[in-house]
Amino acid sequence: MSLSPSGSTPQLVRNAQARIPTAYGTFFLYDYTDTRDGKEHLALVMGEVDGCDDVLVRVHSECMTGDTFGSLRCDCGEQLHMAMQRIAERERGVIVYLRQEGRGIGLVDKLRAYNLQDKGYDTVEANLLLGHQADERDYWAAADILQDLGVRSVRLLTNNPAKIEALRSYNIRINERVPLQPTIHAENAAYLRAKVARMRHLLQLPPTPSPSVSVPLTVDLRMRVTLLQERMARHFAHTQTPHVTLAYAQSLDGSLAAAAGAPLALSGAASMTLTHALRAAHDAILVGVGTVLADDPRLTVRLVAGRDPQPVVLDSTLRTPATARLFDHPRKPWIFTTERSEEDARRRLSERGAEIVLLPADAAGRVSLLAALEAMQMRGVRSVMVEGGAQVLESFVAAHLAHYAVVTLAPRWIGGVHAFHASANGALPRLTHVAYTQAGDDLIVWGEPTWTPTSNAGGEAA
Numbered sequence: 001m002s003l004s005p006s007g008s009t010p011q012l013v014r015n016a017q018a019r020i021p022t023a024y025g026t027f028f029l030y031d032y033t034d035t036r037d038g039k040e041h042l043a044l045v046m047g048e049v050d051g052c053d054d055v056l057v058r059v060h061s062e063c064m065t066g067d068t069f070g071s072l073r074c075d076c077g078e079q080l081h082m083a084m085q086r087i088a089e090r091e092r093g094v095i096v097y098l099r100q101e102g103r104g105i106g107l108v109d110k111l112r113a114y115n116l117q118d119k120g121y122d123t124v125e126a127n128l129l130l131g132h133q134a135d136e137r138d139y140w141a142a143a144d145i146l147q148d149l150g151v152r153s154v155r156l157l158t159n160n161p162a163k164i165e166a167l168r169s170y171n172i173r174i175n176e177r178v179p180l181q182p183t184i185h186a187e188n189a190a191y192l193r194a195k196v197a198r199m200r201h202l203l204q205l206p207p208t209p210s211p212s213v214s215v216p217l218t219v220d221l222r223m224r225v226t227l228l229q230e231r232m233a234r235h236f237a238h239t240q241t242p243h244v245t246l247a248y249a250q251s252l253d254g255s256l257a258a259a260a261g262a263p264l265a266l267s268g269a270a271s272m273t274l275t276h277a278l279r280a281a282h283d284a285i286l287v288g289v290g291t292v293l294a295d296d297p298r299l300t301v302r303l304v305a306g307r308d309p310q311p312v313v314l315d316s317t318l319r320t321p322a323t324a325r326l327f328d329h330p331r332k333p334w335i336f337t338t339e340r341s342e343e344d345a346r347r348r349l350s351e352r353g354a355e356i357v358l359l360p361a362d363a364a365g366r367v368s369l370l371a372a373l374e375a376m377q378m379r380g381v382r383s384v385m386v387e388g389g390a391q392v393l394e395s396f397v398a399a400h401l402a403h404y405a406v407v408t409l410a411p412r413w414i415g416g417v418h419a420f421h422a423s424a425n426g427a428l429p430r431l432t433h434v435a436y437t438q439a440g441d442d443l444i445v446w447g448e449p450t451w452t453p454t455s456n457a458g459g460e461a462a
């Protein structure tokens with residue numbers, strides 16, 4: 001078949017197509033040639049798109065360094081993989097892959113531009129210094145490919161308003177922009193900032209470069225976080241109750257802390273970045289007052305770009321100190337307490353900016369977890385990450401109130417405080433649907449806690 005941007009001289013020819021099984025699922029790859037310059041363009045297609053509306057589409061310009069070699073200078077490889085994953089989740093969509101390397105300036109000049117960026121020029125200045133435009137891409141081929149595939153209208157995976165404007169100028173109906181939020185880290189922070197400042201890209205970036213810029217998350221870890229987000233959205237859609245994720249770190253011997261009430265940095269840099277990505281993925285983050293007293297955590301998202309979750313503290317008698325760093329959190333912390341707390345303490349912490357929420361107590365006189373979840377639900381929380389400490393984690397597990405767990409296993413022995421003890425309320429759970437990923441030296445275990453009468457009975461006797 002032949003296609004043309006103007007309807008006159010055919011310029012795009014479809015050559016062949018074939019099935020491409022990938023880690024995300026099976027796609028079909030369509031190969032096209034631009035007859036003017038001999039360039040090949042591609043379309044990676046999943047599911048039925050012919051005659052369809054609202055097809056999830058990514059128009060991706062080739063970035064050999066990012067797409068093929070996994071360069072961290074840009075977010076291209078990450079965007080490509082996120083797009084494949086999103087399309088696979090919906091079992092339908094198209095990635096149009098255009099051969100216009102380096103925003104159209106070609107690989108050689110892109111490498112030269114990188115050298116200029118290493119001398120302090122931003123990505124736009126570097127292109128201009130090399131005699132190029134900031135962006136030399138054209139999207140007519142993408143428009144023609146979408147037309148050839150029979151796509152009637154699209155939901156476009158992009159952060160780039162110029163791409164939307166260009167595709168619309170070629171009569172592509174874009175019904176929605178679907179953002180792709182990249183991971184920000186030391187190697188891509190300046191580049192992403194330049195994209196936002198100079199090229200109008202729609203990205204959420206931290207207001208200032210963080211002095212503790214994180215190590216980047218691997219594709220595997222990012223994929224896991226995205227899958228968890230999808231899972232949480234499904235959970236809320238079905239139950240209208242908050243999804244509870246337990247997320248904590250432990251040593252090889254199962255210690256969460258060195259000694260009761262003492263702080264201990266168990267996670268390595270990569271798993272700390274993961275923790276921040278997980279925080280950003282949840283509406284709320286919950287800890288017990290023991291963690292506030294021991295660690296004085298800020299409970300914010302600093303190592304990745306993203307939203308700060310709503311901080312929630314379980315504190316039956318209001319032992320939270322008025323000096324806690326929690327009060328510097330951009331959101332007003334919610335402190336869930338019981339009748340056992342004193343009026344004075346309630347007033348003192350309210351004056352510090354907390355919302356004090358009086359809830360029923362459990363049999364032990366501590367904040368009832370069911371009441372806490374209900375209070376969060378009423379305040380619009382759809383997902384909560386329980387980050388500690390030992391007693392709070394144990395309470396959620398004992399009450400069978402955890403839907404998912406992300407456990408960081410640090411390769412150390414501590415011989416300290418363990419969280420989980422044989423519970424009066426039945427067996428401790430085991431994880432099902434388990435996945436393992438690595439974060440630096442740490443092992444991350446992902447799975448669903450599942451309670452059965454024999455869940456902690458172990459394997460068969462030898």
Ligand SMILES: NC(=O)c1ccc[n+]([C@@H]2O[C@H](COP(=O)([O-])OP(=O)(O)OC[C@H]3O[C@@H](n4cnc5c(N)ncnc54)[C@H](OP(=O)(O)O)[C@@H]3O)[C@@H](O)[C@H]2O)c1
Binds near residue numbers: 259
């Ligand atoms: N490894 C990790 O990932 C990780 C994460 C966080 C913390 N930590 C460590 O864990 C240690 C703190 O653990 P922790 O057990 O002392 O503190 P915690 O679990 O954070 O807080 C426990 C306190 O929360 C209050 N609470 C209120 N309602 C509760 C309920 N329903 N269930 C359980 N607790 C309830 C209780 O105090 P009241 O009775 O006064 O309300 C209880 O003593 C620290 O050493 C910290 O460094 C480790």
